[in-house]
Amino acid sequence: MTSRDTGRWVIPKGWPMNGKCAHEVAMQEALEEAGVRGSVEAETLGAYTYPKMLRDGVQVICKVQVYALEVTDMAKNFKEKGERTIEWVSFDEAAKRVREPELRHLFLAFKQKMIDRLSAKPAKQIPAE
Numbered sequence: 001m002t003s004r005d006t007g008r009w010v011i012p013k014g015w016p017m018n019g020k021c022a023h024e025v026a027m028q029e030a031l032e033e034a035g036v037r038g039s040v041e042a043e044t045l046g047a048y049t050y051p052k053m054l055r056d057g058v059q060v061i062c063k064v065q066v067y068a069l070e071v072t073d074m075a076k077n078f079k080e081k082g083e084r085t086i087e088w089v090s091f092d093e094a095a096k097r098v099r100e101p102e103l104r105h106l107f108l109a110f111k112q113k114m115i116d117r118l119s120a121k122p123a124k125q126i127p128a129e
Contacts, residue, residue, distance in 0.1 A: 001034050001086040009097035013064050026067040034086055035078035038071040045110055048102030066106050 003010045014029040016022070027040040045066045052062045089097070091111035095104040 001084045004080065004083045007085075008099055009094070011064075011066065011098075011103070022065050023067045026065075027069060030069050031075065032079040033084065035075040035081060036069065036071045037073040037075065038069050040070075041068045043067075045113075046102075046106045048100050048106060050100050050103075064103075066103070068110065 001010060001012070002008065012026070012029040012033040014025055014032075017025050017028070020028070021042070022044070023040045023042045027038075030036050030038075030040075045068055047063055047065045049061050049063050051059050053059050091107050091114075095107040098104055098107070
């Protein structure tokens, strides 16, 4: 999806919230920003940093923890609907679109993790007649 201000390609992210674990915040931000629901992994995939310009003009370096979310549903209406461009793309395309090299690396590492996970599953056994 794109950011609301610069239009650059980003992932949903937000500031820490009292009473919520980081992976729960990630799940809430994914719903508010991209309209996706699902189950989130509690273990981080990794982290990346990026410079953020605050409203007062001060630039800060933000560290973002990234979590995998298995999307099971897409909301018709959500908080930031219409404020961003949202597209489903391949891992490789997503890696090309983002500016942050560390995030690009996380996308490609996650792609490999999914390939490994899928190739490790045993083939379904078809009963013989």
